[in-house]
Amino acid sequence: MDRRFAICGASTIGPDIVRLVVEAPRVAAHAQPGQFVIVRVNDHGERIPLTICDSDPEAGTITLVVQAVGSTTTQLNVMTIGEHLADVLGPLGTPTGIDRFGACVVVAGGVGTAIVLPVARALTRAGNRVTAIVGARNEDHLILLNEMRDATNEVIITTDDGSAGRHGLVTDALGTLLAEGDVDYVFTAGPIPMMQAVAGTTRDKRILTVASLNPLMVDGTGMCGGCRVTVGGESKFACIDGPDFDAHAVDFITLSKRNTAYLEFESCRFDEATEAIDA
Ligand SMILES: Cc1cc2nc3c(=O)[nH]c(=O)nc-3n(C[C@H](O)[C@H](O)[C@H](O)COP(=O)(O)OP(=O)(O)OC[C@H]3O[C@@H](n4cnc5c(N)ncnc54)[C@H](O)[C@@H]3O)c2cc1C
Ligand code: FES
Incomplete structure (x- = not known):
């Protein structure tokens, strides 16, 4: 073995x-x-x-x-x-493009916090001022907060039910930062609707916004086409061209549809795995 x-x-x-x-x-x-x-x-x-x-x-x-x-x-x-x-x-995958952008905001939802954390660390190491917005449905679902505090200048917490931090969505906190006017770069990872909303929040101000996409993947080497995403009207393979893309150019609706295409089959596999673990 x-x-x-x-x-x-x-x-x-x-x-x-x-x-x-x-x-x-x-x-x-x-x-x-x-x-x-x-x-x-x-x-x-x-x-x-x-x-x-x-x-x-x-x-x-x-x-x-x-x-x-x-x-x-x-x-x-x-x-x-x-x-x-x-x-x-x-x-x-292609590593995240790290530069000296200035004032950076990293926006994480749920387990997306684990995807944002290494990027936050790298942005801070490159000399940026980094604010993290970490959101979850409630206090219990917030993860890696201490690690995120060590990696950034400030952590803003939001929860859907108000059980920790600010009551509301990550985009509410992002909107407040944008209104204060000091944001040069945004990086986001989390549920697809959240990333889409983050892109919508920064679009008018034309702030460079990068999303780490999570399409279904099979081989991870650009051979199978399973991870195809549409960005700026072009087909890209997230496993080699991404997973990071310009969030303003991503077709999130198609991404969402493709990610749920095998739901029925996956739920059968899930039942089998749960039965095997319980046995
Ligand atoms: C580049 C990349 C990095 C990722 N990093 C992490 C990570 O660090 N931690 C983590 O927990 N997950 C991460 N994911 C998501 C993870 O790969 C999926 O949750 C996993 O493939 C689901 O497999 P499964 O067999 O348990 O569930 P399945 O039975 O395959 O699917 C169960 C449910 O999860 C959904 N799902 C399946 N694949 C994905 C996916 N890629 N993204 C979102 N939902 C999916 C399905 O639509 C279905 O609703 C990442 C995905 C990508 C593409
Ligand atoms: S996972 Fe097969 S091409 Fe990307």
Whole structure:
């Protein structure tokens, strides 16, 4: 058995959300912010993309944050220290373009916080002033807040029900910052409707806004076409051309439709995985 991809850290950080530290020395040595890996839990498993939330080249490990939404992510949620993943392919994708933009705002929703975090760190390292807006439906679903506070100048929390931070949506907080007038760059990751709303909020002011897209992926290497997205009227493959794109040019409606195309099949796989775990 391949022993390289051992789980050496596993902790629950939110409802159905785990942080896994995985031995993957080659990935850890080359990972850059915005990149992801394709993971298989076992030899017969599905391949799923997960962002490299952190990497430690000296220890030879990467950190993944996984929300259980279906079959494979549910299996990952119950893995324990000492178990192994069958495959960890990466780092994949084009790294996030980091520059000295000035005043940056990173906007994260739910598990998107894990995708935003490495970008926030890199923007701060590059000399930017970084404000994070982290949103969730309620206090329990807020994750990685301490890590985000360490990575940025300021963290603004919003919850849909007002149980923590400001009562409202991330776009309400973003609108307030835009009204104050000091925003040069916005990066966002989270649910598709949220990213679409963020793009709508910055469009009129023509603020450079980048979204990390989450289409379905299969091979992750530009061969299968599964991750096709429409950006500025052109077809792009998110696994090699992205996952980051100009949010003002993304066709979010088509992305949303493509991501739900296999819902019925996925829900059967989910039931099978849950039964196997319960057995
Ligand atoms: C570049 C990239 C990075 C990602 N990083 C992370 C991460 O760091 N942490 C994390 O928890 N998730 C991340 N995702 C989403 C993750 O890949 C999916 O949740 C996963 O593939 C679902 O697999 P499953 O077998 O558990 O669920 P499935 O049974 O395949 O799907 C269950 C439900 O999840 C939806 N879904 C499936 N794939 C995606 C997707 N790619 N994005 C959004 N919804 C999806 C389905 O439409 C369905 O409703 C990322 C996706 C991409 C493209
Ligand atoms: S996942 Fe196959 S082309 Fe992108």
